[in-house]
Amino acid sequence: MKESLSTIAERLGVSVTTVSRVLSGNAGKYRISKATEARIRAEADRCNYAPSLVAQSLRSRQTKTIGLLTPSLANPYFAEMSSFIISEVHRRGFTTIVIDTMENEINFNEGLTKLVARQVDGIIAVPCGQDHTIVEGVNSNFVPVVLVDRYYENFPIPYVTTNNYKGGYDATRLLIDAGHKSIACIQGVRTSAPNNERVRGYRDAIEEAGLKEFEFVAGNEFSIQNGYLETKLLLSRHLKPTAIFALSNNISLGVIKATREAGLRIPEDLSLLSFDNYTYMDYMEPPLTRVGQPVEDMAILATKILFDRIEGIAPGASQLRLSPTIIQGASVSRII
Amino acid sequence: MKESLSTIAERLGVSVTTVSRVLSGNAGKYRISKATEARIRAEADRCNYAPSLVAQSLRSRQTKTIGLLTPSLANPYFAEMSSFIISEVHRRGFTTIVIDTMENEINFNEGLTKLVARQVDGIIAVPCGQDHTIVEGVNSNFVPVVLVDRYYENFPIPYVTTNNYKGGYDATRLLIDAGHKSIACIQGVRTSAPNNERVRGYRDAIEEAGLKEFEFVAGNEFSIQNGYLETKLLLSRHLKPTAIFALSNNISLGVIKATREAGLRIPEDLSLLSFDNYTYMDYMEPPLTRVGQPVEDMAILATKILFDRIEGIAPGASQLRLSPTIIQGASVSRII
C-alpha cells in the first residue's frame, strides 16, 4: 500500500540510491541519465510516492516539527496566540505539535519531555509553575525553547511578552484620571511574572497618585471563579471600591457575574478595567475597557526567534517586552 | 549530547540488543541476568536516556501521533473542540499535530497529505470545501479519518456532528412559539452539510407553522462580516423581520453590530437566536439565546471512534448526530 524508495527501485530495476537522488532533485549532481530520471519520475508520480518523513527525520536528525505548550486552548487569548504561532510555523514548512497543559506544572513538564523524545526541532512554551530547571535543561541541552507570555526573570531562556508593567500602570492611570480613588486589583497566579509586573504597575500608579491608603490587591488565579469570588468579597466590604482592575479576561467575567448578582451596574455603580482583548468584549454589557496584548506580534516574534535559533543564527535581543494597547470600551465611568 | 541505546551499550560493554530488552521491560523474557539489568537501568537513569520516538516510529510503523485539521483556532467553537480532542488524544498516550486550515480547501488538502507523509496513525478533521476525493483516498488507502462537525453525506467516512436539523427546527420553533412570524435566517457556507441541515430545520418549522410567505434565507459565510452585511440588507428592507436566526456564533456578532449601528435594541426591536454556545454569550448585551452544540461529547466520540479504528475495532454506528441544547438568554422577545 505504502510506497517506498525500494519498491520503486525494485520495479524499475535500479538501485535505491538512484531513485533517492532523482526524487530529491540531485539527479544532475550525481550524473543520472535523463532517461533513467524520467523513468523514475514517471513511476513515482504513477504510484503517488511521498517520502516518509519519519525516515527522513531519523536520518537527518531534524523532524521539521516544533512543539507548542499552551496552558489552555479554551482560553481565547491562548487560542488566538496558538493560531498565530501555528500559522507562522506552517509558513516555514514545519508542523506543530500542540500540548494543552491545562495550567498544570506536571503536565507542562511531562509535555516538555515528551516533545524532546519526539525530537522536535524547537519548542514554544507558555510555562506553568515556578520550577524552571527542566525547561532550562531542555533549552540548553537538547532543544531550543522560546517562552511566550510568561517567562523567568534573570534566566537565559529567550522570551517574548507584553510590557505588563506598562499595561498595569497605564490601566491604573486611566482609572485614576477618571477620578477613581479606591481601585481594587484582582490578580491571577501570584508566582507568574506577568501577573506580578501588572501588579507592580498598578501599585506604582496608585502610590504616585498618593492613593496608597486605597491600594488593594486580592486573588490568586486567572479564572472566572477567582474573579467571581474576590468580587463577592470586595462587594461585601464596608468600603466598596469604585473600580476594579481585573488582571485577565476570565477574571473579568467573574467580576461581571458577581456584580450582576449584587444588582450593581457597570459602569454606573462600579467601573471595570480588564486585561486581555477579545472580539467578544465589544459585544458585552457594557463593552469592556481593556488592556490588549499584542498577541499576533508576540506570536510572530517568538516564532522568528525560535527559527533563528534553530538555524543557528544568534538572535539579537531575545528577551522582549511589547507594548500593550488600551482599548476603549464603556466599562469605566468618570467620577467627579 | 543525545543518548541512544548504542552509547549506553558501548559504555557498559554489552550489546545494543541487551540494553533494548532491559529498557523495554523484556529482560526476563530474554533471560538477562539481574546484575546486567541493574547495571543497564542505573546507567540509563544516570544519563537520562529516553528512546527516540522517531526511530521507534520507523521500526514499528506507528507514530503514536494523530493529526487534527481545524478550520480556525481563532473561532472559540473550534478552539474548544480542539482542546477537548487534544486532551482525549493525550489521555491515550498519543500526541496531536494541529493544522489550522483557515477555512481554505487548498490548505485542507495540503494539510491532509502532509499528515499522511508524517505517517500519523489517524486523522480527525473538520473538512473544508466540497471535494471529498482526497479525504476519501486518504481514509481508505492510508490512514483512518474521522470527521467532526462537517461531513459528507452518503460517503463511508465516519463522522460525529450535531443534529443540525433538530437545532434549526427547535430554534425556529422557539421563535415561532414566542409569536414571531417574520423570521429571517442568515446562513453560513452553502455547501456545508451542517449549514444546510440547519436551514432545512428552519424551513420545515416555518412551513409547518404556515409562515411560508415569510421564509427568508440569506448569507454565505460563517463570518462576522457576513452577519453584518446581511443584517444591513435585512434592516433596509421594506418589511423588516422581527427575528433573526443566525446560523453561527460569528454571524451573530455581525448581526449585533449592524443592529447597534441601526440604533435598534435586541430584543425589544429585533430578536436574535444564535447557533453555537460560548461562555462570553452570557455576558453579552443581551445574553444570547442560542443553540449549543455538544462540543465535548462530539470531541470524545470522534476520538473514540478514531482509536477504535486505529486499534482495528470496527466501530458500530459511526455516523453520529448528537442533539443540541437550547440555552436561554434574553435575546428573544415575546410578540403578542
Place this chain on the structure above:
DNA sequence: TAATTTTGCACAATCGTTTGAGCGTTTTTT
C-alpha cells in the same frame, strides 16, 4: 565423565532515507 539442559547474551536484519566512496564502461584527449 559425557550428554543434556539452562543461562546469558550477541548477531544481524529491518524500518525508509541519505550520502561518500567506488567501480566498470564509454568517450575524449594526447
Place this chain on the structure above:
DNA sequence: AAAAAACGCTCAAACGATTGTGCAAAATTA
C-alpha cells in the same frame, strides 16, 4: 593506440530502535 576523463550507476554505512535466531558457557542430569 594508450592514457585520461567523463559517465552512469551501485555499495554500504548510518540514523536508533526492535526482534528472531543462534551460540558459547555454566549448570544440571544421567
